[in-house]
Amino acid sequence: MDSRSYPTDQQIWDLAKSQGLDPFAVHCEVVPASVLYEFAAYLIPGRMSHWSYGKAYHAMKTRYDYGLNKLYEMVINADPAYAFLLDSNSDLENTFVRAHVMGHVDFFRHNVHFSQTQRDMLDVVSRHAERVRQYEFEFGKPEVEGLLDAALAIQEHVVPPNPPLTRRERMPAMLRQDPEWSQLWKPETSTRSYEIRPHDRGDRDVLRYIMTFSDQLDDWERDILGMVRDEMLYFWPQMRTKIMNEGWASYWHLRLMRQLHLNDADVVNYARLHASVTAPIPYQLNPYAMGYAIFRDLAERQGDDAIFLARSVDDDVSFIRNYLTESLVADLHLYLYGVDHDQIVVKTRHWEEVRNQLVTSLVHAGIPVIEVEDGDFHRRGELYLIHRHEGIDLDLPYAERTLQHVQTLWGRPVHLETQTGGRHLVLSYDGQTHTKATL
Amino acid sequence: MxxxxxxxxxxxxxxxxxxxxxxxxxxxxxxQLPDLITEDSIVxxxxxxxxxxxxxxxxxxxxxxxxWQADRPAQDQGELKPGDVLGQIPxxxxxxxxxxxxxxxxxxxxxxxxxxxxxxxxxxxxxxELGLPYLKPKVQSILPQPAFKFRDISKRGLMGNLDKRRSLKENLLRHARQGQPGLGQWNPDDLRFKTWVETTVEDNNAVVIAMRDISGSMGDFKKQTARTFAFWMLRFLRSQYQSVDVVFIVHHTQAREVSQDEFFQLGESGGTKVSSAYELCWDVIQARYPPHRWNIYPMHFSDGDNWSDADNRRTVEYLEAMLPVVNVFGYAEIREGGYTSTLMSAFSKLRHPRFQTVTIGAKQDIYTALKKFFPRTEEG
Structure with missing residues (x-):
């Protein structure tokens, strides 16, 4: 190896600033693969334990061990931001990765959808992990695991723009409860549901609704639901800006690398790195390639002001809708594929169809919209959910199993109204049996 | 940093x-074990x-x-055309x-x-889930012999125990991951060491005496069941004992010793005299497997349609003679109907902790039968 020196963390940060980026302070840490892959599986270091993260970790680590894919870095949306780099990266690779990180951190700081995220999430998740551990100790591991299984099944059904709940809102039942007085006129908690459960309509924050109004849950269980919800609210903006965020970082790693004085070999190497990061993935979209191409195109056509504006106000849906042009669809070789008579075939390369379908698939981060219709259905405290059908049916076997988890949390029978093949349908689960009824 | x-x-x-x-x-x-263990492709x-x-x-x-309801956007290098088939829907x-x-x-x-x-x-x-009840130390197991087993690999250890082959492999892997095929510079992380545990080897032996009814009434399902059961029983005993002898006996009205292949394949016609098999079994034990030196597991598969009540009585007599010296005597009645056979009702009067009977009516019962014959106990 030659002994030329690469820029320090501070120098790259200064360079990013001079080019117009405005990231938080960034703390870089070099870690071994097992640690980086663990962070990636949990999405953030120090998060609570659950077997599903272990499963993700195992899958990622195995792919890495077999050389199938490689993760170069992981960035945490925090102030100051944290970046974890792989210890087996070369100095050039880590310089490249640092430049990439600057793009991410600038995006976290300035994209409006992140404005409500908790920037101290690293501390928050470790406190969560600590509390969950405490609950495991107090109430038993299987109990905590069962609750987490159920909570994680519906974690995506939160309302993103809300700021995270304060502690006071999170545990209404506990605060409301006055042990001495309540017993005088409320002999059993089970009768309570009758009086207080409102007939709210259209609450999309299913997790919060259950957390607040289920009379099945103990305080510690409500607390865990609240933690799962807080964490999901933190990740939600990342889910809806995946293409933009990776595109912005990829656009800037090139722009920043070009400012460095590198020898020819290094230039070839980083160009190769960029090419491998933006290479097409079979049957999928590469968010790096897509976001990079759009930002570059936009910068060429409309200048820096336009890309900085997009970075600040768009999410993937509006970004694609506004800036994915006909020539970009052609340059990126985008196409649609799908099922035709039990076969998977290429459907079209027509740019508007591709763009529209892409936008559709990104709406609500690709997750079905589920709303609470009634928390006192049948006047028996049953929970009635509605899937707001927008053209695509639910995976019914999955929905049934998810409904079981909902029932675990709600305690009484639960119902989900949806459509399949144009017919209205209600799936119900009462704790023992599933039923299906057409409306 | x-x-x-x-x-x-x-x-x-x-x-x-x-x-x-x-x-x-x-x-x-x-x-899923009850189903898995009867999976033909496994057995x-x-x-x-x-x-x-x-x-x-x-x-x-x-x-x-x-x-699969909505079309999916994807990216290629421009080579696919509308109408190209990518695969079958799983x-x-x-x-x-x-x-x-x-x-x-x-x-x-x-x-x-x-x-x-x-x-x-x-x-x-x-x-x-299985255990070996009534396991008695036999004379042959004089002293436990100490032994060292290398059975784990760790990243730290004594240089003398370096596992060169694995260390080389780690080095190759690490460099391959970094895109440099071939052996490269050594890193302490590459080294792998063998670590050992001390174990004691118990010197003990067991014999399985497998008996099967090959009379006309034993159909394909019965054959298959006997085979699967014997497979797991042998495998289990071999995992527990240093060496396991197996004696195969088939019988209709007469009993004889056969090879393993014959045991599972033979199908003959004729009546059934169970006592003939038990008599031969008893002879084999006395002649070749003195009970003070062997753990003995006789196992009998039949559909229970025995010749006569007189023979049932003879059978029970042989059984009573054998029970004090065997570890477990198993009788598995394989039948698809629901009625009780004469042999089973003769056996049901016999109560002895080492005598286990089970009725196998479906594949899944094999699992239950195995657990009954080899119950896991505190000391087992």
């Missing part, structure tokens, strides 16, 4: 949660066969869209071995969970 470098080896949440996931897979498999394989078992409980269920409920065409791994959105299960995995799960 100057100064403080954290010790990342302390970081192990990922592996702990991974272990919990593996444990959940194991639990799920355990629930007839040489031991290297792997079956894929779908595990429903470990999917992360959530509200999601029907994965079945929504894959089951057992033999997947349809097309490899689901490449297509996004298909994430059912399957475990690859080998014969050894199933054995491990099954044998955890």
């Amino acid at each position: 100057a100064g403080y470098v954290p010790d990342w080896t302390l970081q192990r949440k990922g592996s702990t949660d991974q272990a919990r996931h593996q444990q959940k897979i194991k639990e799920a498999l355990k629930q 007839t394989a040489n031991g290297d066969r792997v079956v894929r078992v779908p595990i429903r409980n470990l999917e992360e269920y959530r509200f999601r869209f029907n994965p 079945g929504p409920t894959p089951r057992g071995p033999g997947q349809g065409p097309g490899s689901p791994g490449e297509m996004p959105g298909i994430d059912y969970i399957e475990a690859n299960v080998s014969l050894d995995d199933i054995s491990d799960l099954l044998f955890e």
Whole structure:
């Protein structure tokens, strides 16, 4: 190896600033693969334990061990931001990765959808992990695991723009409860549901609704639901800006690398790195390639002001809708594929169809919209959910199993109204049996 | 980075949660054991066969869209044309071995969970549930012999125990990962050491005397069941004893000793005299397997349609003679109907802790039968 020196963390940060980026302070840490892959599986270091993260970790680590894919870095949306780099990266690779990180951190700081995220999430998740551990100790591991299984099944059904709940809102039942007085006129908690459960309509924050109004849950269980919800609210903006965020970082790693004085070999190497990061993935979209191409195109056509504006106000849906042009669809070789008579075939390369379908698939981060219709259905405290059908049916076997988890949390029978093949349908689960009824 | 470098080896949440996931897979498999152990492809394989078992409980269920209803956007290098066929749609409920065409791994959105299960995995799960009751130290096991077993590999160890082959491999792997094929500079992380445990080898032996009714009334299902049962019984005993002898006896009205292949294949016509088999069994024990030196496991498969009540009585007499010297005597009655045979009712009067009877009416009963013959006890 030659002994030329690469820029320090501070120098790259200064360079990013001079080019117009405005990231938080960034703390870089070099870690071994097992640690980086663990962070990636949990999405953030120090998060609570659950077997599903272990499963993700195992899958990622195995792919890495077999050389199938490689993760170069992981960035945490925090102030100051944290970046974890792989210890087996070369100095050039880590310089490249640092430049990439600057793009991410600038995006976290300035994209409006992140404005409500908790920037101290690293501390928050470790406190969560600590509390969950405490609950495991107090109430038993299987109990905590069962609750987490159920909570994680519906974690995506939160309302993103809300700021995270304060502690006071999170545990209404506990605060409301006055042990001495309540017993005088409320002999059993089970009768309570009758009086207080409102007939709210259209609450999309299913997790919060259950957390607040289920009379099945103990305080510690409500607390865990609240933690799962807080964490999901933190990740939600990342889910809806995946293409933009990776595109912005990829656009800037090139722009920043070009400012460095590198020898020819290094230039070839980083160009190769960029090419491998933006290479097409079979049957999928590469968010790096897509976001990079759009930002570059936009910068060429409309200048820096336009890309900085997009970075600040768009999410993937509006970004694609506004800036994915006909020539970009052609340059990126985008196409649609799908099922035709039990076969998977290429459907079209027509740019508007591709763009529209892409936008559709990104709406609500690709997750079905589920709303609470009634928390006192049948006047028996049953929970009635509605899937707001927008053209695509639910995976019914999955929905049934998810409904079981909902029932675990709600305690009484639960119902989900949806459509399949144009017919209205209600799936119900009462704790023992599933039923299906057409409306 | 100057100064403080954290010790990342302390970081192990990922592996702990991974272990919990593996444990959940194991639990799920355990629930499927009654079906798994009768899986023909497992029993007839040489031991290297792997079956894929779908595990429903470990999917992360959530509200999601029907994965194949909407078209999916994707990216290529421009080579695909509208109408090109990419593959077959994978079945929504894959089951057992033999997947349809097309490899689901490449297509996004298909994430059912399957475990690859080998014969050894199933054995491990099954044998955890079995035990050897009434195991007595036999004279032959004079002294436990100490032995060293190298059975683990670790990253730290004595240079003398360096596992050169594995260390070389780690070095190659590490460089390959960094895109430099071939052997490169050594790093302490590459080194692998053998570590050992001290064990004591108990010197003990067992003999299985397998008896099977080959009279006309034993059909295919009965043959298959006897075969599967014997397979697991032998495998279990071989995992417990240093050496296991097996004596195969078949009988109709007369009994004779046969080879293993004959034992599983023979099918003859004629009546049934169970006492002939028990008599031969008793002779074999007395002549070749003195009970003070051998753990003896006689096992009899029949449909219970014995010749006469007189023969049933003779059979019980032989049985009573043998029971004090055997570890467990098993009688498995394989029948598809629901009635009780004369032999079974004769046996049912006999109460002895070492005599176990079981009726096998369906494949899944084999699991129950194994657990009954080899119950796991506190000391077992």
